Amino acid sequence: MDEQTEKELRKLMERNKDFKIQEVVILVIITCLFSFFAGTAFMRMRQNPKQIEEPLPEMSEELKSFVENYQYIIGSYYENVDEESVLDAALATVIEQLGDPHSIYMDEDTYSDMNMTLEGSYSGLGIAISKDNETGYMEIKSVFPGSSADQAGLHEGDRIVSVDGQETQSLTTSQFSEQVLKSTKQDFQLEILRDGKTILVNLSKSGVEIPSVESKVFTKNDKKIGYLYVSIFANNTYKQFKDQLEDLEKQKIDGLIIDVRDNTGGHLTAVSKMIGLFVDSSYIAYQLDQDGTRQKVHSKGDETKEYPIVLLANSYSASASEVLIGSLRDNLGAKLIGEKTYGKGTVQDLITLENGDKYKITTKKWLTPKGTWVNDTKGLIPDIEVTLSDEYRNNPSDETDNQLQKALEEISK
Numbered sequence: 400m401d402e403q404t405e406k407e408l409r410k411l412m413e414r415n416k417d418f419k420i421q422e423v424v425i426l427v428i429i430t431c432l433f434s435f436f437a438g439t440a441f442m443r444m445r446q447n448p449k450q451i452e453e454p455l456p457e458m459s460e461e462l463k464s465f466v467e468n469y470q471y472i473i474g475s476y477y478e479n480v481d482e483e484s485v486l487d488a489a490l491a492t493v494i495e496q497l498g499d500p501h502s503i504y505m506d507e508d509t510y511s512d513m514n515m516t517l518e519g520s521y522s523g524l525g526i527a528i529s530k531d532n533e534t535g536y537m538e539i540k541s542v543f544p545g546s547s548a549d550q551a552g553l554h555e556g557d558r559i560v561s562v563d564g565q566e567t568q569s570l571t572t573s574q575f576s577e578q579v580l581k582s583t584k585q586d587f588q589l590e591i592l593r594d595g596k597t598i599l600v601n602l603s604k605s606g607v608e609i610p611s612v613e614s615k616v617f618t619k620n621d622k623k624i625g626y627l628y629v630s631i632f633a634n635n636t637y638k639q640f641k642d643q644l645e646d647l648e649k650q651k652i653d654g655l656i657i658d659v660r661d662n663t664g665g666h667l668t669a670v671s672k673m674i675g676l677f678v679d680s681s682y683i684a685y686q687l688d689q690d691g692t693r694q695k696v697h698s699k700g701d702e703t704k705e706y707p708i709v710l711l712a713n714s715y716s717a718s719a720s721e722v723l724i725g726s727l728r729d730n731l732g733a734k735l736i737g738e739k740t741y742g743k744g745t746v747q748d749l750i751t752l753e754n755g756d757k758y759k760i761t762t763k764k765w766l767t768p769k770g771t772w773v774n775d776t777k778g779l780i781p782d783i784e785v786t787l788s789d790e791y792r793n794n795p796s797d798e799t800d801n802q803l804q805k806a807l808e809e810i811s812k
Contacts, residue, residue, distance in 0.1 A: 519633030625652035632665030664718025675700035717741035725767030744774030
C-alpha cells in the first residue's frame with residue numbers, strides 16, 4: 400500500500416477499535432473483488448444487452464457483509480477517502496498474495512522501463528551506460544548502430560563528463576537515463592572525455608532499435624559453423640534473427656549454434672515465429688495448459704532445417720529461451736550444452752487499468768512438444784553439462800569460452 404492509504408487505514412483503526420488491521424486489508428481486497436464482479440457484469444450488459452437476463456455471479460453472505468461495511472466506512476469516515484487509491488492498493492495486495500513472482504502490479508514508470516526493453520526500440524540517444532567507479536562519470540558501454548550517438552562518432556569507453564552542463568558525477572545511471580528519456584527536450588550537449596581530452600558533442604533524440612541478436616561464423620574440423628546469440632525475445636528480435644540466419648545460410652554453414660545464455664525470456668509470439676524458421680507446420684512448437692485443458696500449438700513454418708543444431712544455456716536462460724530449447728530439442732534432436740536452465744513454465748497476460756497502471760497475471764502453463772513442464776527448479780537438463788570456466792570469467796573471449804568450444808566440438812564431429 401502507498402503511504403496515503405496506510406495513513407487512512409491507521410486513522411480508521413484509531414476511530415473504530417473494533418476493526419483490526421487484517422480485517423481492514425481484507426475488506427478493501429474483497430471490495431476490489433466485488434468491483435471486479437460488478438464491472439464484469441456491466442461490461443457484459445454493454446457488449447450484449449440481450450444477455451441481461453442471464454444470472455450474474457451471486458455474492459456470498461460474507462462478501463455482502465464486507466461490502467456493507469465498506470460502504471459504511473466510506474460514507475461515515477470524517478474525511479474524504481480516495482477510493483481509487485484504496486482499490487489500487489487492494490488489487491496490488493491481491494496479486495502479491497498469490498505468491499507468484501511472475502504476477503506483478505506495475506505503475507506507469509515500472510511498465511515503461513520494462514516495455515522499452517520488450518519493444519526493442521525507444522526514442523533516445525542510442526547509448527548504454529554504466530557508472531565509472533574510478534572517476535564517477537558515466538561510461539559508454541555500447542553504442543547502438545544508426546543512432547544519434549553512432550552518427551556523432553561516440554564509442555565504447557568514452558566517458559560522459561556532463562550533460563547540458565550538469566556533471567554526471569552527481570547522477571546515478573537511472574537519473575541520467577530519466578533526464579534524457581523523460582525530458583520533452585530533443586537536443587542535448589554532452590561533454591565527452593576521451594584519451595585525456597574533452598570534446599563537446601551535440602546529440603538529438605531519435606528512434607533507436609536495440610540489437611538483440613549477434614551472429615558470426617566459426618570454422619572447426621573443416622566445417623563452417625554458424626553462431627547466433629539472442630539476448631532477449633523482444634518484438635523486433637524475430638526480424639533480426641531471421642535476417643542474420645538467412646545471411647549465415649547464404650554462407651553455406653554446416654551447422655548452427657544458438658546461444659541463449661543469460662536470456663531471461665520475452666514475448667512468446669517472438670519465439671513462436673523463430674521456431675517456425677526451423678520446423679514446418681507438421682511439428683508442435685509447444686503446448687499450453689489452462690485449467691487442465693491442453694492445446695497443442697503447431698509451428699507456422701513451411702520448411703524443416705536439416706543441418707545439426709546445438710543450443711547453449713545457463714541458469715539464467717528462462718521462459719521463452721526454454722520454449723525455444725524445448726521445441727528444437729524435442730523436434731530436431733538439438734543438443735543442449737551448458738547448465739540447467741532457470742525453469743519458468745508459465746505464461747502471463749497483461750491487463751491495463753483505467754488509470755494507466757498495469758498488471759501481469761499468470762494464466763497458463765506451457766509445456767514442450769513432448770509434454771515436459773519445466774517450472775520451478777526443474778528447468779531443462781543439458782545433454783552435456785559444462786560449467787563456465789574461471790579462465791573465461793577472468794579473460795572473456797571466444798577462445799576461453801569453454802561452453803562455446805564444447806559446442807563447436809560437438810557440432811563439428
